[in-house]
Amino acid sequence: MVIKAPERITYTDGHSFCPGCGHGIAIRLIGEALQELALEEQVIISLDVACGGMPIDVWRYDTIEAAHGRPVATAVGVKMARPSQPVIAYLGDGAAYSIGIAETLHSARRNDNITVIVLNNCVFGMTGGQMSPTSLQGQVTSSSIHGKSMKEGGATMDVVRMLKDMDISYLARAALCDAGNIKKARKYISKALEKQMNGEGYSFIELLSPCPTNWNMDPGVAAAYIKETILPVFPTGEFIG
């Protein structure tokens, strides 16, 4: 079997992802799904800023770098202007669950026919690894140096759990930590896009992702950390659709 990277994705042109970053895997999976479904010439993607904005120079799809936390709203605008074309919002946990939680949930409430892919690495990445709503209890970050707690930082937010009660077309969570889990993530992305192309409404995938730089871990250790420490808090699988 020959595994070839999607033709429209290239890392030769000035990307600046850290070694072991989950974005690289997620970008490739999105590219593979678009190639498989022959959507590359139609897709329009709305990105967040910072690490989540860097795919704009890595892939060759028409792309908007939206404001921080607003990629879902921007994707809705694109979709309503061009309803027959596939539209993806790709953003991090800080964007989707902190500053943009209203946009994330209200788009689900309207069952907007878009696909939202959230890369959840439990920190704000580009700004230096500050605590995010999904940081685990006890997680040491640059803004929770003694470890996040209910008193200092509040609960760990599980938005996939919140979305389970909503009338949307597809809901899944996968982990970018080993081949088996990455294969599942790949399958989920294709399924979500198919739902959109069938006009079924809002499809949402969360990808648990390593951030070795801000977790202060080697990439291998970061992958093991997802399996051992994050997965018990954020269960994976398909929940709707």
Added chain:
Amino acid sequence: MEKGLMKGNEALAEAMVRAGCRFFSGYPITPQNEILEYLSWRMKEAGGAFVQSESELAAINMVLGAASAGARAMTSSSGPGFSLLQEGISYLIAGDIPAVIVDVARFGSGIGEISQGQCDYKLVTRGNGHGDSHLLVLAPASVQESVDLMMEAFPLAEKYRHPVIILSDAAIGQMVEPVSFPPMEEVDIDRDDWTVKGCKGDDESKKITNVFYYMDDYNSFLRDKYQRMTENEQRYEAIHVEDAQLVLVAYGISARVCKEAVRKARSQGVPLGLIRPISIYPYPKKAFAELSGECKALMTVEMSITGQMAEDVKLAVDCRYPVYTYGTGIKVPKSADVVKYAVEILEGKMDKEVF
């Protein structure tokens, strides 16, 4: 269409549709609600898209998406809601994205008051949002002019690839006047080469982001853009400026009062004139070249407390004249009071300019 009576906000909403706008998102806030309500059914009729968004933040970022995809896209708001649009307006400017935003201005800081005000002048003329910018800002003074300027707004936005603001206010938005409309315009969503529409074959992909990332000399590009606007887009009305000893300067609802004040004053032998800026950015400096040798002073009449437009007038006359402000805050100025204030200036009873 024949001439009919219509409320300012509804006429403006109908004009949006006539102007080819096919995407609107907005959030309820008084005194602009009629725009949202009207478009909730009218946009569908015209084959466009309407969404009542979860917030103004979402509304303006939806506009950014729809405009980036090639649609003529708009939102409207007022007061505190207009503050929330600033984030997205800054991104529209940074991305060279044409869109039109309506501010039906209300009074005051914070929650303020739902009645008319002109206190967003500094905000809209000094760029909106963070960054280093200006917007084209058009300020109608009647229901018909709301329609006429709306018809100009998208061509202007697209000419400069820049957002345009229509600065209305609660008085113009709520008043009912005779109005007629031009025929419906439709634009092809694929008309421009810069929009996101799907990347075909071996084409380069479109990237909607800060344009300066991909530009060698953004400073010159942006300065040139504002310079071209300043040269080409000054709009104003001048009334009896040629022999006026005191020239009133007012836009929007205050300008209507000032027209009456000029008539009243002249019937009493007081030679007042009026400059009515229609574009408030670019500021119509050309209008001030028509001041006569008789002119002793200028006086802005505006519903602000601090005399927000006076600085622009002072700059427009290169500080050669004293500039006073009759600022009424929450109240619509009365023409008799405007005349009285002007006469006191001419009689030398006013010892302090606005500054």
